[in-house]
Amino acid sequence: MSDHLHFNLFTMNSVEHVSPGSWTIPGDQSHRYTDREYWTDVARTAERGGFDAIFFADVRGIYDVYDDDRDPAIQRAIQTPSNMPQALVPAMAEVTDDIGFAVTRSTSYVHPYQLARELSTLDHVTDGRIAFNVVTSYLESAAENLGMGDRMEHDERYDRADEFMDVCYRLWEDSWEDDAIVRDAESETYTDPENVHAIDYEGEYFTVPGPHGCEPSPQRSPVIYQAGSSDRGRRFAATNAEGVFVSQPTKEATRDYIEDMRERVGDRGRDPDSLKFFPGIVVITGETDEVAREKHETYKEHISVEGTLSLLSGFIDMDFSELEPDQKVEHIETDAIRGTINAFTKNDPDREWTVEEVAQFAGLGTTSPVIVGGPETVADELEAWQEEVGVDGFNLKEVTRPGSLRDFVDYVVPVLRERGLIREEYEGETLRENMFERRGLPDGHPGADS
Numbered sequence: 001m002s003d004h005l006h007f008n009l010f011t012m013n014s015v016e017h018v019s020p021g022s023w024t025i026p027g028d029q030s031h032r033y034t035d036r037e038y039w040t041d042v043a044r045t046a047e048r049g050g051f052d053a054i055f056f057a058d059v060r061g062i063y064d065v066y067d068d069d070r071d072p073a074i075q076r077a078i079q080t081p082s083n084m085p086q087a088l089v090p091a092m093a094e095v096t097d098d099i100g101f102a103v104t105r106s107t108s109y110v111h112p113y114q115l116a117r118e119l120s121t122l123d124h125v126t127d128g129r130i131a132f133n134v135v136t137s138y139l140e141s142a143a144e145n146l147g148m149g150d151r152m153e154h155d156e157r158y159d160r161a162d163e164f165m166d167v168c169y170r171l172w173e174d175s176w177e178d179d180a181i182v183r184d185a186e187s188e189t190y191t192d193p194e195n196v197h198a199i200d201y202e203g204e205y206f207t208v209p210g211p212h213g214c215e216p217s218p219q220r221s222p223v224i225y226q227a228g229s230s231d232r233g234r235r236f237a238a239t240n241a242e243g244v245f246v247s248q249p250t251k252e253a254t255r256d257y258i259e260d261m262r263e264r265v266g267d268r269g270r271d272p273d274s275l276k277f278f279p280g281i282v283v284i285t286g287e288t289d290e291v292a293r294e295k296h297e298t299y300k301e302h303i304s305v306e307g308t309l310s311l312l313s314g315f316i317d318m319d320f321s322e323l324e325p326d327q328k329v330e331h332i333e334t335d336a337i338r339g340t341i342n343a344f345t346k347n348d349p350d351r352e353w354t355v356e357e358v359a360q361f362a363g364l365g366t367t368s369p370v371i372v373g374g375p376e377t378v379a380d381e382l383e384a385w386q387e388e389v390g391v392d393g394f395n396l397k398e399v400t401r402p403g404s405l406r407d408f409v410d411y412v413v414p415v416l417r418e419r420g421l422i423r424e425e426y427e428g429e430t431l432r433e434n435m436f437e438r439r440g441l442p443d444g445h446p447g448a449d450s
């Protein structure tokens, strides 16, 4: 197994993603998210840097929890406007050969039969370079817009997600046999019906007779990512995920998370090492430490406090406008992203956070660590994460676009390559081969065993 680090670019088909206010930084090109060439350039740059994938976040709904109003978020382009990530994939695949595409799709608002078809199609069109970041969604406004009334309760969203994944695995893995397509003109047989099977799925949320409408794509099941951090979210990830996107602000918290997850994965009869861990990370870099520090200062000046609080209010489902800036943030039970609030209230019991401090910290990448320095400094720190924490790679969060990616690839990647910490060449043909050196889902995974 390769021991180099794996990198994804964590981005979104929108103006702002996780660094509110960054569109005001001189030279930032986030407004070009509607421009196909912006994305094809991003894909080429990330592939030049040996990245595993472009990892697209996606949400439905508007961030309207802050001040009980959507205007503060709309004004500052907080994840709205945004377009669908999956529509960008064919254009980006066309100009690249190896880099993968992780698309976030919600199990709460689509039907698994439809989504299985969408992802099989994307896997075909990219020659096996697709990952599915499974989310359960957290914005109430999304449920309302889709005519689904109240958003489902937190744990129930995961119950539905469990079933959703079972349906998908059955469609991707069991419905069509490898030799179903025969293309024999003489017998007028394109497909041997004997080798195409119904799945006859009957569950609490879904009834799907099947068969799958698509022939098997190169990976069959896309690589499965997940990012939930609550107890229920971890249970889901331990069952389904091949990669988890960790959102903890410190090494200690990330180490604890990895230890807990490896134990859970082992309890499910899977190899604990078959799960890869990707903390989110912000890297601010340049030719030297000094240049990087200057950039950091500039970026901090552009943080939008209101924008950040609007974003966090949506993540946490708690209205930050009701708190004073110097008020301490306390742990609350929430129905949205539980991990976000825990990042501030639970991980370091000795540290108390005020609302203003949370906004300043979260303004650059939300709950992820920020590394500031020249190429050697950044490489040292990333290597320390690998050695001390046991991470497999990182989801690189952007501040400026496409500056954060370009700086990383131009300054840090050459040093990581000298140290053997990023690939020189892609190892396999599919995303899963490049990440795990195997074609299909791992043993013990419910998809492999279905």
Ligand SMILES: Cc1cc2nc3c(=O)[nH]c(=O)nc-3n(C[C@H](O)[C@H](O)[C@H](O)COP(=O)(O)O)c2cc1C
Residues within 6 Å of the ligand: 056, 057, 058, 059, 060, 104, 106, 134, 135, 136, 137, 138, 227, 228, 229, 230, 231, 232, 233, 234, 245, 246, 247, 280, 336, 337, 338, 339
């Ligand atoms: C780092 C991270 C990234 C996430 N990205 C998205 C996203 O792009 N879209 C989305 O709808 N949910 C996203 N989520 C939400 C989760 O998938 C999940 O639905 C939510 O965190 C609730 O589960 P939890 O309480 O177990 O964390 C993300 C969560 C985390 C922690």
